[in-house]
Amino acid sequence: MKPLLPLVFSLLFTLIFLKGNAQEDSTKLVIDTGLEVYLDYGKLITQFSEFESKLEAGIAIQLSNKLAPNFQAGYATLEPATAFENGTYKSTGYYGRIGVNYLIPFDNTNTFFVGIKYALAFYEDEGMYEISSDIFDTYSVSFSEKDLEANWFELVMGSEKKLKNEKWAVGGQFTLRVMNQRDKFSPVDTYAIPGYGRTLDQTVPAVNVYLKYKF
Amino acid sequence: MRPVIKMSLKFSAFLSLCVLIVALSCEDTEPEIDNIDPFLNIVFINGDSLDQLNALIEEIDLTVKDIDDTIAILALDSVIDRTETIDSLNEEKAALNTTKSAFNLTVTDIESGSVRVFGISSPAGINPIIPSPDSAEIFRIPLNPAEDISEFEISLEGQQYDLKATYERNTVVEQRTVIVEAFLTDVISESLEITYICQDSSTTCTSNETTVTARF
Numbered sequence: 155m156k157p158l159l160p161l162v163f164s165l166l167f168t169l170i171f172l173k174g175n176a177q178e179d180s181t182k183l184v185i186d187t188g189l190e191v192y193l194d195y196g197k198l199i200t201q202f203s204e205f206e207s208k209l210e211a212g213i214a215i216q217l218s219n220k221l222a223p224n225f226q227a228g229y230a231t232l233e234p235a236t237a238f239e240n241g242t243y244k245s246t247g248y249y250g251r252i253g254v255n256y257l258i259p260f261d262n263t264n265t266f267f268v269g270i271k272y273a274l275a276f277y278e279d280e281g282m283y284e285i286s287s288d289i290f291d292t293y294s295v296s297f298s299e300k301d302l303e304a305n306w307f308e309l310v311m312g313s314e315k316k317l318k319n320e321k322w323a324v325g326g327q328f329t330l331r332v333m334n335q336r337d338k339f340s341p342v343d344t345y346a347i348p349g350y351g352r353t354l355d356q357t358v359p360a361v362n363v364y365l366k367y368k369f
Numbered sequence: 370m371r372p373v374i375k376m377s378l379k380f381s382a383f384l385s386l387c388v389l390i391v392a393l394s395c396e397d398t399e400p401e402i403d404n405i406d407p408f409l410n411i412v413f414i415n416g417d418s419l420d421q422l423n424a425l426i427e428e429i430d431l432t433v434k435d436i437d438d439t440i441a442i443l444a445l446d447s448v449i450d451r452t453e454t455i456d457s458l459n460e461e462k463a464a465l466n467t468t469k470s471a472f473n474l475t476v477t478d479i480e481s482g483s484v485r486v487f488g489i490s491s492p493a494g495i496n497p498i499i500p501s502p503d504s505a506e507i508f509r510i511p512l513n514p515a516e517d518i519s520e521f522e523i524s525l526e527g528q529q530y531d532l533k534a535t536y537e538r539n540t541v542v543e544q545r546t547v548i549v550e551a552f553l554t555d556v557i558s559e560s561l562e563i564t565y566i567c568q569d570s571s572t573t574c575t576s577n578e579t580t581v582t583a584r585f
Contacts, residue, residue, distance in 0.1 A: 239544075285515075
């Protein structure tokens with residue numbers, strides 16, 4: 155997905171530009187250090203979808219040096235209707251991400267950040283396809299694969315805003331996921347991986363929105 | 370509004386726009402695949418009729434040659450006026466050539482496979498196919514996607530014929546569609562004279578791209 159590279163560079167350039175402007179502001183910036191927990195509320199909406207069901211939460215520790223080591227864990231059931239024109243597909247499993255974010259605070263309410271993560275998924279998939287014929291019985295084939303593993307890296311950039319009660323914040327992030335290793339099969343390969351998404355490309359973009367509580 | 374807030378709002382809008390562009394760039398525009406099961410292209414030729422017609426055409430050619438020889442001899446006669454006889458022979462020759470043209474058209478029709486196929490069924494199948502009499506001259510017969518062999522019973526102009534195709538199957542995914550390909554290893558019949566030439570290499574005789582000629 156070559157168009158993503160200029161996009162990443164554009165975002166990085168914008169962040170650097172904004173940071174340069176922010177430093178001209180005379181307001182004293184305060185980094186709220188400590189433990190944070192957050193919930194991906196965008197994934198909660200998928201509970202009402204018939205195609206997927208996702209749940210993801212995480213913890214982070216904000217350090218005074220603007221670094222924030224973080225960890226997320228999630229569970230997903232993916233049943234993309236677009237997997238096969240003449241079949242069905244379902245992928246289910248757990249995943250975890252570990253990484254670190256670097257904060258670029260603009261003021262004491264709004265913060266931007268960039269980060270990098272390593273992710274690991276344990277999952278299984280199953281499905282079936284049908285070959286219909288004008289003369290013969292429809293040829294139906296079921297398949298399933300257990301104990302599958304995949305790992306990938308993620309480049310993250312996003313923004314966060316504190317709410318009136320400053321212990322709470324909402325945020326969103328754009329993620330570029332780069333596959334490192336996964337199990338492959340022929341003729342019908344893994345179509346979707348929990349935590350990663352569709353495997354059609356070596357890189358996939360993603361957007362997350364979350365609600366955070368700071369202890 | 371403080372400049373930095375304005376800036377952050379602009380950045381948020383920029384981020385949203387980028388996400389939208391990425392989403393649109395990922396949209397699928399792939400065409401759908403028509404055939405997911407393998408098939409065999411087959412042309413039926415009425416060999417008996419063809420042989421009879423070719424024999425008649427050959428007979429006409431010989432007769433026309435005899436007429437030409439006769440006309441040449443008569444034309445040399447300087448004693449008796451043979452004009453009436455020669456005109457009569459020329460009329461006979463023209464009539465024979467008209468008949469020959471009609472036979473040639475019929476031969477062309479037969480060789481192109483314009484025959485009435487009343488039905489194709491298989492002992493392992495569930496539905497017989499009844500091709501339209503006006504359908505294409507090349508008939509597309511589905512191969513069994515679940516087996517490496519397909520046997521057919523074919524009704525051609527009131528007679529029953531057999532046909533058996535053996536092949537190796539391969540399952541592939543193309544444009545999010547699972548399809549079964551067949552690579553022919555043999556096409557045989559006890560009642561039809563079968564010939565076919567693989568379009569690609571002999572090791573991968575893709576059934577969908579091969580046309581079988583069946584003379585009956």
